[in-house]
Amino acid sequence: MSDQPAPQPADLVARLRATFATGRTKPLAWRTGQLEALRRLLTERGEELAAALHADLGKSRQEAYRTEIDFTVREIDHTLEHLAGWLQPQPVPVPERLSPAAAHTVQDPLGVVLVIAPWNYPVQLLLAPVVGALAAGNCVVAKPSELAPATSRAVAGLLPRYLDRDAVAVVEGAVAETTDLLAQRFDHVFYTGNGKVGRIVMRAAAEHLTPVTLELGGKSPVFVDRGTDLDVVAARLAAAKFMNAGQTCVAPDYVLTDPATARELESALVRAVAALYGEDAALSPQYGRIVNERHFDRLTGLLGSGRTVTGGAHDRAARYIAPTVLAEVAAGSPVMSEEIFGPILPLVEVAGLDEAIAFIRDRDKPLALYAFTESDTTRERLTRETSSGALAFGLPVAHLTVSDLPFGGVGESGMGSYHGRYSLEAFSHRKAVLDKPLA
Numbered sequence: 001m002s003d004q005p006a007p008q009p010a011d012l013v014a015r016l017r018a019t020f021a022t023g024r025t026k027p028l029a030w031r032t033g034q035l036e037a038l039r040r041l042l043t044e045r046g047e048e049l050a051a052a053l054h055a056d057l058g059k060s061r062q063e064a065y066r067t068e069i070d071f072t073v074r075e076i077d078h079t080l081e082h083l084a085g086w087l088q089p090q091p092v093p094v095p096e097r098l099s100p101a102a103a104h105t106v107q108d109p110l111g112v113v114l115v116i117a118p119w120n121y122p123v124q125l126l127l128a129p130v131v132g133a134l135a136a137g138n139c140v141v142a143k144p145s146e147l148a149p150a151t152s153r154a155v156a157g158l159l160p161r162y163l164d165r166d167a168v169a170v171v172e173g174a175v176a177e178t179t180d181l182l183a184q185r186f187d188h189v190f191y192t193g194n195g196k197v198g199r200i201v202m203r204a205a206a207e208h209l210t211p212v213t214l215e216l217g218g219k220s221p222v223f224v225d226r227g228t229d230l231d232v233v234a235a236r237l238a239a240a241k242f243m244n245a246g247q248t249c250v251a252p253d254y255v256l257t258d259p260a261t262a263r264e265l266e267s268a269l270v271r272a273v274a275a276l277y278g279e280d281a282a283l284s285p286q287y288g289r290i291v292n293e294r295h296f297d298r299l300t301g302l303l304g305s306g307r308t309v310t311g312g313a314h315d316r317a318a319r320y321i322a323p324t325v326l327a328e329v330a331a332g333s334p335v336m337s338e339e340i341f342g343p344i345l346p347l348v349e350v351a352g353l354d355e356a357i358a359f360i361r362d363r364d365k366p367l368a369l370y371a372f373t374e375s376d377t378t379r380e381r382l383t384r385e386t387s388s389g390a391l392a393f394g395l396p397v398a399h400l401t402v403s404d405l406p407f408g409g410v411g412e413s414g415m416g417s418y419h420g421r422y423s424l425e426a427f428s429h430r431k432a433v434l435d436k437p438l439a
């Protein structure tokens with residue numbers, strides 16, 4: 001951490017607000033300079049971050065780069081490439097009765113914003129929003145998760161060495177520190193985490209009429225249609241589900257499929273898991289660990305549902321839970337009652353598409369809905385008849401690597417979105433400008 005005692009939240013926000021008031025964060029050159037500095041941090045100090053991610057989550061170096069460090073670098077590169085264009089005033093037509101006149105919109109920075117991150121992708125989920133906040137010309141307070149302490153420490157140590165210290169601050173801490181921060185007036189609060197805390201964040205923000213982005217979670221379903229190549233399905237499903245030991249907000253949570261397909265999918269998943277992590281995932285350097293004992297205990301409590309097809313082994317001291325597939329899981333069983341957020345994949349049987357759609361619509365709107373199908377009708381029906389943050393056919397999770405797609409939830413899975421130009425939108429005010437000549 002820094003060599004000085006942490007300032008009081010009110011003083012910290014006042015200092016950043018004073019910086020914002022000078023106008024220094026507004027020019028494109030300051031914004032791109034900060035993004036380039038953040039890019040340097042990620043490339044020069046990638047190994048430190050990867051080591052911290054390994055300490056917190058047993059994340060392999062390869063996965064740390066792919067899903068966190070390089071991911072954020074790509075987000076920066078995309079933003080640097082397009083930012084000047086995104087910031088161009090957007091002309092809009094003026095109605096005839098006002099003519100002659102011109103109208104356009106400009107993107108105004110908001111001021112001082114707060115980014116609160118969770119522990120599961122503690123680099124990406126803190127820094128990707130920071131990219132958007134800086135691109136939009138704001139000052140930022142970044143609050144990493146205390147549940148990934150090594151990464152929190154690393155980020156808190158590194159950010160001030162690379163970024164404008166008068167405009168960007170890291171505040172480490174848990175509930176008490178976050179509560180103190182949330183008592184301050186920010187111009188936007190960007191929160192990623194669970195819906196219970198999302199409500200606390202929104203309530204605190206309401207006191208100041210501060211807008212919020214809530215990136216939440218929930219159970220993201222997968223529909224597997226009849227007649228698909230189940231080896232391909234299983235390989236893509238297992239890779240997406242068991243990455244980061246299932247602790248991914250858009251991880252496939254459960255599978256809906258018909259009984260015959262389920263039987264075949266079971267064996268395909270056994271092969272897919274073995275191909276990814278060998279016969280014993282405990283020995284694979286590619287396989288992660290559960291973040292802490294509390295989550296480990298919660299997850300092992302879900303293992304009793306259905307019939308275990310593969311996995312089930314666990315070791316509390318190592319916070320290890322094997323990649324697990326459960327078959328014939330009842331809709332009312334414990335594993336189906338909450339977001340799993342761990343390496344357990346239940347297969348739930350439905351008669352077909354109609355029942356799958358009804359099942360999905362009966363529950364909270366998910367952050368992502370996935371489907372494997374060869375049928376255009378199925379694709380169209382899922383698109384039209386369900387609501388989710390994202391809908392992906394053929395490949396789970398990867399939609400969030402498409403920088404031009406908005407990433408965010410709907411209903412219980414959140415509000416607002418980011419990535420690419422959507423991050424700029426999230427952290428700016430689109431100001432309406434009308435210009436009518438005096439003569």
Ligand code: NAD
Pocket residue numbers: 116117118119120121125143144145146147173174175178179192193194195197200214215216217218248249250339341367408409414
């Ligand atoms: P977490 O426990 O790390 O909490 C997130 C943040 O909230 C932390 O910075 C923490 O300090 C803060 N916090 C916790 N309790 C608080 C309180 N009472 N008041 C104020 N702040 C508080 O992470 P988590 O919530 O366990 O994260 C997992 C959840 O996040 C899952 O539901 C997952 O699906 C969701 N998630 C969503 C996304 C997304 O992009 N939509 C990404 C990752 C995780």
